[in-house]
Amino acid sequence: MLEDILGAVLREIETRAVEDAQRKADEERAKAEREVRWRATMEKAKELAAQEQHAEVLRAQASQWQEAANLSAYCNALERRLEETAGEDEAAVASARGWLAWARRYVQSLDPLTRLPAMPTAREPKPEELAPYLNGWSPHGPEAHRGWGAR
Numbered sequence: 001m002l003e004d005i006l007g008a009v010l011r012e013i014e015t016r017a018v019e020d021a022q023r024k025a026d027e028e029r030a031k032a033e034r035e036v037r038w039r040a041t042m043e044k045a046k047e048l049a050a051q052e053q054h055a056e057v058l059r060a061q062a063s064q065w066q067e068a069a070n071l072s073a074y075c076n077a078l079e080r081r082l083e084e085t086a087g088e089d090e091a092a093v094a095s096a097r098g099w100l101a102w103a104r105r106y107v108q109s110l111d112p113l114t115r116l117p118a119m120p121t122a123r124e125p126k127p128e129e130l131a132p133y134l135n136g137w138s139p140h141g142p143e144a145h146r147g148w149g150a151r
Contacts, residue, residue, distance in 0.1 A: 031143075038142035045133035050122035052129075057120040061112040068111035075103050 078100050085093045108114050127139035138144035 034142040038137055041134055041137050042130070042139070045130040045139075046125060048133040049125035049129045053122045053125070054120055061117060064110055064112050068107050068113075071103065071107045071110070075100060075107060078103070 078096065082093065082096055082100065085096075130139045
């Protein structure tokens with residue numbers, strides 16, 4: 001009777017040991033799969049964050065260009081007005097010419113197309129900049145991911 005019980009206990013211990021080993025192997029495999037998915041998601045998020053950084057630079061340059069174009073149009077109008085100054089106060093005309101010269105230099109410094117713009121260099125994105133592209137993953141690692149069991 002005792003030998004039967006001991007045999008059953010030993011079989012149960014062996015069964016549990018095999019199940020534990022299988023569970024640990026399954027957990028390690030799942031952890032490795034999460035790591036692979038997280039790394040792929042992080043790479044894509046970094047690409048998208050860099051694209052957004054480039055888009056911000058482009059929008060800023062376009063805005064500067066538009067402002068420069070508007071100011072340049074103003075300078076052209078002021079120049080035309082100065083051409084019509086026959087008989088006007090010489091001091092006022094000289095002051096307006098000085099103002100126009102300064103304005104043209106300023107417009108040139110503002111216009112991003114005065115020189116050919118270069119491809120911007122993306123900086124390493126901050127974790128909060130990656131978050132919109134991570135589909136619920138944490139930028140801090142695959143184990144910090146909420147809801148990964150549903151994937």
